[in-house]
Amino acid sequence: MAFLARLEPRGAHRVGGRLPRLTQSAGRRLIAGIPTLWLLLLFLIPFLIVFRISFSEVRLAIPPYTPLIAWHHGRPTLELHTSAYSFLFTDPLYISSYLYSLKVAAVSTLCCLLIGYPMAYAIARARPATRSVLLMLIVLPFWTSFLLRVYAWIGLLKYNGVINNVLLYLGVIHQPLAMLQTDFAVYIGIVYSYLPFMILPLYTNLEKHDPTLLEAAADLGARPLRAFLAITLPQSVAGILAGSLLVFIPAVGEYVIPTLLGRTDQLMIGRVLSDEFFENRDWPVASAVAILALLLLVVPIILFQRLQRRELETGR
Amino acid sequence: MSSRGLFARSMLVLGLVFLYVPIASMMVFSFNNSRLVTVWDAAHSPTLKWYKALLSNQQILGAAWLSIRIALISATAAVVLGTLAGMALARFGPFRGRLLLAGMTTAPIVMPEVITGLSLLLLFVTMGQLIGWPRGVGAVTIALAHITFCMAYVTVVVQSRFAGFDESLEEAAMDLGARPLTVFRRITLPLILPAIASGWLLAFTLSWDDLVITQFVAGPGSSTLPMVIFSKVRFGVTPDVNALATIMVLIVATGIALSTVWMRYRERRRERELQLAAAANL
Numbered sequence: 001m002a003f004l005a006r007l008e009p010r011g012a013h014r015v016g017g018r019l020p021r022l023t024q025s026a027g028r029r030l031i032a033g034i035p036t037l038w039l040l041l042l043f044l045i046p047f048l049i050v051f052r053i054s055f056s057e058v059r060l061a062i063p064p065y066t067p068l069i070a071w072h073h074g075r076p077t078l079e080l081h082t083s084a085y086s087f088l089f090t091d092p093l094y095i096s097s098y099l100y101s102l103k104v105a106a107v108s109t110l111c112c113l114l115i116g117y118p119m120a121y122a123i124a125r126a127r128p129a130t131r132s133v134l135l136m137l138i139v140l141p142f143w144t145s146f147l148l149r150v151y152a153w154i155g156l157l158k159y160n161g162v163i164n165n166v167l168l169y170l171g172v173i174h175q176p177l178a179m180l181q182t183d184f185a186v187y188i189g190i191v192y193s194y195l196p197f198m199i200l201p202l203y204t205n206l207e208k209h210d211p212t213l214l215e216a217a218a219d220l221g222a223r224p225l226r227a228f229l230a231i232t233l234p235q236s237v238a239g240i241l242a243g244s245l246l247v248f249i250p251a252v253g254e255y256v257i258p259t260l261l262g263r264t265d266q267l268m269i270g271r272v273l274s275d276e277f278f279e280n281r282d283w284p285v286a287s288a289v290a291i292l293a294l295l296l297l298v299v300p301i302i303l304f305q306r307l308q309r310r311e312l313e314t315g316r
Numbered sequence: 317m318s319s320r321g322l323f324a325r326s327m328l329v330l331g332l333v334f335l336y337v338p339i340a341s342m343m344v345f346s347f348n349n350s351r352l353v354t355v356w357d358a359a360h361s362p363t364l365k366w367y368k369a370l371l372s373n374q375q376i377l378g379a380a381w382l383s384i385r386i387a388l389i390s391a392t393a394a395v396v397l398g399t400l401a402g403m404a405l406a407r408f409g410p411f412r413g414r415l416l417l418a419g420m421t422t423a424p425i426v427m428p429e430v431i432t433g434l435s436l437l438l439l440f441v442t443m444g445q446l447i448g449w450p451r452g453v454g455a456v457t458i459a460l461a462h463i464t465f466c467m468a469y470v471t472v473v474v475q476s477r478f479a480g481f482d483e484s485l486e487e488a489a490m491d492l493g494a495r496p497l498t499v500f501r502r503i504t505l506p507l508i509l510p511a512i513a514s515g516w517l518l519a520f521t522l523s524w525d526d527l528v529i530t531q532f533v534a535g536p537g538s539s540t541l542p543m544v545i546f547s548k549v550r551f552g553v554t555p556d557v558n559a560l561a562t563i564m565v566l567i568v569a570t571g572i573a574l575s576t577v578w579m580r581y582r583e584r585r586r587e588r589e590l591q592l593a594a595a596a597n598l
Binding site: 027028031035042044046049050116118119121122125137138141143144146148151152154155156162195245246249250252253254255256270274277283286287290293294297300301305308309313 | 331332338339342345397404406408411417420421423424430435442445460461463464467471472479524525528531532557576
């Protein structure tokens, strides 16, 4: 390596050792401080603002919500309104949207797992050269536009779309199926868009497994299925969890897929939030919808962060 | 092994078919003459008329140009911030605020986009009231929002690269008397360069592709390409979008192929140098 050729006397710059250490610690503070400040300002504080606006009332002004501190007879008084929240609990539309979103996310995550696990397993067992090609094939769609990939399914699932035409031509069906604007279309869209997020953590997990354990199990007379259930599956729990959370959490708040492919009589919570904000211009209710969604997701998010930290800190 | 191996392998093939059929169908129908998009007009196809229509559509071209500029700026800033964060998390051991930084760099990756978008817009509105900046929403606020969620991804990529190589090289250079900055420039940076490069590409793609967060923080006159596409496809399928998708897939595929080749080349050269260095040390 180039730098080894130009050996300098050992410790030449170490004279007066305190000064470098001081500048080093100042440098460290700067390196960690700049991204921390950025994220505090643009990620954490915004949530506090959402929280605060969820406790105000809508009004016709700029900004369109009541201030936190109002002046009554020259005296400042704190004004906290809970009307946005009570509204969410009185109108059944909101509760049903939350439940529907959780159901859609859970079913899609399960489908992703059932499809993604065997795929990740096959990639992890492939020869190294094939493996990198397969991984690239899994990741490639992720690099092309998400929006356009969801849009592609409109053309496939439509009443006079490609799938119906092919099935009619083959004589499998005699009437076109209504697939667009159904739960089925939303599941397809989510599984399709999020499948790489399930496969990649599963693959990194499965790839590390020791094949000799399976051989030992086989030598001891275990059938493949039994060996899989007793050895491979328990060892891959961390990968299953990471992949499932990567699909489940964003899927709960999904906006594009249900808007383009989903039902019009039952909205998901991401669409409800967006409509409250853009159509009804009710910022307090939109904020309350966001806060309640966050409350639902806080446990999965913390779980995901723990897994992520363990993965990144133990090294690969 | 055999039965399970066969099952897993057939699932893999079916899964890949599932991933690529929609993309392929978009590409095929981009050459279709019919406006009906999904009905193949054999008499007049293939045709390039949707590509011609696309390239003369000023709205799409303008939006694409805005998206490219925002993605360039966002990716570059996100790489700087994300590399700093990834380095701090991977190399500094325990420090005050570490848990906070770690949490704030992983949460944006899974956070539903509507929530992030709403909170960022409310931040910009509040800031505008309190300090008079930003004065409205537009390209600047879009870029600020994109930098924030892109840097989270860059941090993870850079941090895992740091975890993959050991510190002894840096320590050796320090022992040989190199200053911290020299060590960074000559050892650390070359080692994490592949991660920085893929982090930048990832950030560029995420910014270029984002719709939901952008819709919240965009203003009149600052429509990015995904916003224009979304408003077109929301009310039905349009054939020129198929042409656009085909162009984008081809660009991405070429880009990925080139960057894979480049990274392999770098990796090999580095390995060779390490071997030479080891040999020289004997």
